[in-house]
Amino acid sequence: MIARASLILASLLLGVGLAASPAGAERLIVSVSNHRVTVTPNYSGEELVLFGSVEKDATTPAGRTYDLVVTVSGPRADMVTRRKERKFGIWINTDSRQFLKVPTYLALFSNRPFDVIAPPEVQRRQQLGLKNVLLTQRVGPDYADVVPDDPFRSAFVRLRTEHGLYREAQSAVTFLTPTLFRTGIPLPGEVPIGTYDVEIKLFADGALVTRTETAFEIVKVGFEQFIANAARNNGFTYGLVTAFMALMTGWMASIVFRKD
């Protein structure tokens, strides 16, 4: 099992960017199982696998145990969170907060709980966990993130989590050997199309040792791409074709179901 994983890893190494940490003590080498997820008519989500290894050199202190945090963030978009309130006897959206350029998909995976990996201060600085991730809001004229228990922020994170678009798993990263690791990246069918950044952070003794990045993209191909492009670039023709299709369908039905 380990031998096979190493073999896969070795074959992956060629196409992977190597990230050397400035300290030079450890180095992370990672790759995702698929850098280009193609969306076809029968696409209904996918699960990617992230492989990696911790490379040591002569200066690495012996006997270090490592912790890993993987952050996958999807294409960014502006979102608005609205709150309903009772007004004139009916429930209506009153207050709202705008979240600026926040990830549409966000997954945080680690090999053990964040609290065990690093002290709270480091967790905040390194944005470990959904409660520490920076989600910029527009509050009046200011742009800032707010405290994690802000009602709008927690409602936003909760709703995204319910849709499987934000997730956090504190035991999703598995170490196959003390230096070789893997984790799955589940992508439900609703995940947005675009480029996904994967950031891998290596911790030892509660401090960040090194980090590296990789990425993958979800793209529409073939029929899906054709339709999406047509709708965006040739709106008028697309509309005409759709309207014509509607009339044809209606006409066909009246012929098929004609009694006499």
Next chain:
Amino acid sequence: MQLYLPIADIPVNVFLILAMGAAVGFVSGMFGIGGGFLMTPLLIFVGIAPAVAVASVASHIAASSFSGAISYWRRRSIDPLLAAVLLTGGTIGTALGVWTFTLLRSLGQLDLLIATSYVILLTTVGGLMFWEGLRALLRARRGGAATIRRPGSHGWIHGLPLKMRFKRSKIYLSVIPVVVIGLIIGFIGAVMGIGGGFILVPLMIYVLRVPTSTVVGTSMVLTLVTMVFATMLHAVTNHLVDAVLALILMVGGVTGAQFGARAGQKIRGEHLRLLLGLLVLSVGVRFAIELGVRPNDLFTVRETGGGG
């Protein structure tokens, strides 16, 4: 069977969408209403973004109303002249409505206005139709004349000038109220984002005294034209019409509409009005409950724009 929708960007179950299309198509064929007020909430419930749902439903309604209109045409239940005059008013009304919509949005509180007027409109129209249908039914039971064309009930509407003979409907009527009704429907449709068939049908029956036999078919023509324009408008302005979703809905919708139209022809006029009244009323009540009862989740998240 799962299928990924290219514009809505989510996988859906084809058979579920097909069934939804057929069910709404049946209702729409039976009553000559577009059914958008039923279809759009269903699609949103399945997980499709509201903007995509509204845009794609327009083409679905165009298909089912066209298929319905053809079968009504064969039965000579469409009054082309009446439809043309209504459309004249409808076009002006739509333009006015779009202008008002923009104005209201700049003033804020549009959500509140739309929500409350939706409830008021649905419950009032539904309630009145249901009540009238019930009375007509009771009258028929007692053996009285089950007609709504009461003798001597020619009101002020029939005293207006510019009279025109609508042969197919067998009515002699001023064009003024017809244009005004078209205008109202166009206006309401543009402001509230609905086809307006469920308001047009009762207005034609009770105000214009158009016989039930031509009401449904004629209303369908109006819906057809409006929805073809709406499809074009949505496709050109916000590029959110999902042709794949629309096609599935259409195939289900036209099939349903054929059976619906056939069922509609068999049912007696007062029964039809009673059922439509009940349907509109229950949708209105459902919206009212939604507004009045504390929602399970006070928060909602909506994407407002791509950030790259």
